[in-house]
Amino acid sequence: xxxxxxxxxxxATALVLGTAANAADPDLTVxxxxxxxxxxxxxxxxxxxxxxPSYVFFADDDEAFxxxxxxxxxxxxxxxxxxxxxxxxxxxxxxxxxxxxxAVANIPDRMKKNFTDDQGLWxxxxxxxxxxxxxxxxxxxxxxxxxxxxxxDPKYAGRISLPNNTDDVWALALLATGVTSWDNVTDDQxxxxxxxxxxxxxxxxAYWADPSELSQLMASGEILVAWSWNDPVAILxxxxxxxxxxxxxxxxxxxxxxxxxxxxxxxxxxxxxYDLMNSLLAPSSAxxxxxxxxxxxxxxxxxxxxxxxxxxxxxxxxVTTTLLPQTPVSEEMRARMIEEFELIKSGF
Numbered sequence: 001x002x003x004x005x006x007x008x009x010x011x012a013t014a015l016v017l018g019t020a021a022n023a024a025d026p027d028l029t030v031x032x033x034x035x036x037x038x039x040x041x042x043x044x045x046x047x048x049x050x051x052x053p054s055y056v057f058f059a060d061d062d063e064a065f066x067x068x069x070x071x072x073x074x075x076x077x078x079x080x081x082x083x084x085x086x087x088x089x090x091x092x093x094x095x096x097x098x099x100x101x102x103a104v105a106n107i108p109d110r111m112k113k114n115f116t117d118d119q120g121l122w123x124x125x126x127x128x129x130x131x132x133x134x135x136x137x138x139x140x141x142x143x144x145x146x147x148x149x150x151x152x153d154p155k156y157a158g159r160i161s162l163p164n165n166t167d168d169v170w171a172l173a174l175l176a177t178g179v180t181s182w183d184n185v186t187d188d189q190x191x192x193x194x195x196x197x198x199x200x201x202x203x204x205x206a207y208w209a210d211p212s213e214l215s216q217l218m219a220s221g222e223i224l225v226a227w228s229w230n231d232p233v234a235i236l237x238x239x240x241x242x243x244x245x246x247x248x249x250x251x252x253x254x255x256x257x258x259x260x261x262x263x264x265x266x267x268x269x270x271x272x273x274y275d276l277m278n279s280l281l282a283p284s285s286a287x288x289x290x291x292x293x294x295x296x297x298x299x300x301x302x303x304x305x306x307x308x309x310x311x312x313x314x315x316x317x318x319v320t321t322t323l324l325p326q327t328p329v330s331e332e333m334r335a336r337m338i339e340e341f342e343l344i345k346s347g348f
Contacts, residue, residue: 028053028272031064031074033258034210035231040288045272045279053276059209060165062338068092068263075266076273080258082167082326082334084115084123089331093261095120100274103281106301111257114328125298126280127289128257129316130323131168132247134228134236136218140244147250148176150225152196157203161217161226164207164345170337171254171324172227173197180252180322182329190336197344207345211235211293218243230315234294237314245315252322257298290314 027049034057042052056074058064061083068077069090079087087093098104098121104112111125133145144150151160151172162169173193174182185193205223208214211231217223218232219241226232228245236243247253260280262273279285286302289295296316297303303311311317329337 024052024054025049025268025272026054027269028076028276029074029266029268030055030276031067031072031077032057033078034059035212035293036078038288038292040291041280041282041285043279043284044282045275048275048279049272053272062166073265073267074263075268075270076260076262076276078126078258078260079123080167080256080326081111081114081123081125082256082329084261085328086331086334087261088122092263093122094264095122096124096262096277097274098124101277101281103278103299103302106281106299108298108300110325111259111298123259123261124277124281125257125259126277127259127295127298128255129230129295130247130253130255130319131163131171131227131229132245132253132315133249134214134218134226134233135244135246136221136224137242137244139221139224142244142246145225145244145246145249148172151176151200151203151227154203156225158205159222159224160200160203161206161208161214161223162200162204163214163227163229164209166334166337166341167256167326168227168229168254169197169341171326175251175254175322175324178251180324182324182333183327185333190340194340194344197341201344201347208232215239230294233315234292247315247319248321252324253319254324254326256326259298290316 030053032055037055046052061079064077064079065083065086068074104124107125112121115121115123135145173196177192177196179189206217211229214226214228214232215235218236233243233245260277281299283302283305286297286305289297290306294314308317
């Protein structure tokens with residue numbers, strides 16, 4: 001097992017135990033994705049404060065929101081953009097003082113415009129990547145993964161995996177049925193996407209919960225084709241596994257970005273939340289993030305330190321294909337997506 005797999009598997013273990021992982025600085029509690037305690041990104045924080053923040057991990061956005069809305073106290077949380085409205089509408093967060101985070105100026109407007117109002121910036125993007133078709137290049141012809149309909153192909157029945165993640169699954173289904181934006185999805189479009197997922201469901205061997213699980217399923221040969229984030233691909237590439245990652249199927253792929261919200265009445269010290277953001281967005285954080293999980297840092301200036309060739313090798317270079325952006329969705333739409341996905345997974 002490489003250091004990539006070890007990192008992610010260890011974080012997943014912490015999640016199962018439901019306890020703080022590697023509790024350190026008692027003045028800052030971070031509720032974060034499994035695998036995100038990345039040493040290189042935290043070094044500026046450690047240099048200033050002498051130790052890492054205390055971490056508690058989650059597997060997906062729905063779990064994270066349920067945790068904090070049920071009373072768990074964290075200082076900062078790391079949701080993806082599509083989940084942001086739930087935090088704001090529930091009154092759980094407060095805007096950031098961007099004057100204390102200079103690198104915010106280097107975050108592109110597309111990652112800020114939906115999160116800014118007359119009170120300020122409520123969500124600071126830190127990372128972005130893609131969800132696309134990962135496949136075993138030794139077993140799967142490129143022609144087969146040229147279309148998202150590969151997931152309905154009976155040839156791969158029992159050999160595919162989809163994420164147990166509401167946003168990614170619906171992005172896939174909408175793209176596969178001809179919808180390239182989930183803003184203002186009609187009832188007919190939603191039904192067509194749900195019907196497509198029901199058609200795919202019998203082919204699914206596993207709905208993967210975290211990157212280490214998917215990478216292990218593909219490395220074992222059980223899974224040949226998956227709808228995947230960049231991180232499982234990064235793990236498999238580090239193992240010299242023949243993995244491909246097609247971000248340009250006929251119907252398109254999806255892109256997403258995640259970031260941090262500042263929780264109201266957090267138990268720690270507010271200034272340390274700003275220390276964390278400055279650490280994560282530092283120019284020195286771009287390479288460790290790419291090395292650890294294969295993501296791009298939202299700080300455009302920092303990403304210029306990574307060569308175009310290295311970005312292409314990690315599948316984070318720009319693509320010209322159609323991309324469905326996972327922008328914020330209404331609470332009503334999210335609830336509908338969650339409920340329908342649970343029914344589909346249950347065979348209904």
